Amino acid sequence: MSDVENMSFEDAIKELEKVVGQLERGDVALDESIALYEHGAALKARCEAKLKEAEEKVAKITLGEGASPVGTAPLDG
Template sequence: MTEVDQMSFEDAIKELETVVGQLERGDVALDQSIALYERGAALKARCEAKLKEAEEKVARITLGENGHPTGTAPLDG
């Protein structure tokens, strides 16, 4: 099983969907349900971190005095 902190957003979200599906079906033993829940929580945190990372890379458009775009600047943190 891949370490969560090494997963791409796409891989983490795909596995998270699988985990949620297994938990929703309710056909797993209690111990396995707990392990799945813990894995799901870690996957959710990874997805949130990757989204925040992507958000920080987004550039905002800067405007000149005449209101026309002049370039881009990093998103204010």
């Protein structure tokens, strides 16, 4: 299990899919299932954070004449 906080969205979703698959098969011991569930929850939170970040960036895109994007506004402003 890798460092979730530094994962890209794509890596986190791929690993989350693996975790869900293992849990759905039910072929792991109870303690391992609990650890997998906790890891899955962290991966889900990472994916949600990256999606929110992307949504905020899209919302900050400034539109020029004809509604074509001309740049972005800073996220903090």
